[in-house]
Amino acid sequence: MAMRWSLLVPASSILLASWILPAASALATPITGGMAEREPxxxxxxxxxxxIAGLSLAMSCRRWWLPLMLWVPVAFAVSLIIAELADPVIGAAIREELGGFYVLQADLCAALxxxxxxxxxxSRFDRQDVDKRRNRRLG
Known part of the structure; x- marks a missing residue:
């Protein structure tokens, strides 16, 4: 049980650290003004x-499933970005103020x-992990 907690505490701290950069940029932008001031x-x-790539690499070196813990909040954050860009009113204002190249970059970053x-x-998951678990259950 102590081994599981020692794995979850560093993973949760890495997950929390991955939210610092987007949150800091969101807090630094003023609320008043055009769409260009509200977008990162x-x-x-x-x-x-x-x-995200660095954290995923570091987490996958520890255990193959740790990047999946990072994937859930990242997917939620990306869905918020894509929802803004897909909105007919907000997305059109973003395209008008920041240009199509910004939208392309935002979509590419979100997909990646x-x-x-x-x-x-x-890349870190291999059949040996599955075989080890199967052998433990059988014998």
Missing amino acids: PAAVLWITLLT AIIVPLAFAN
């Missing part, structure tokens, strides 16, 4: 993506943020 800059999107934790988990 493209650099923040790319830095967040690199942070969804795929990266799954890719690292898949």
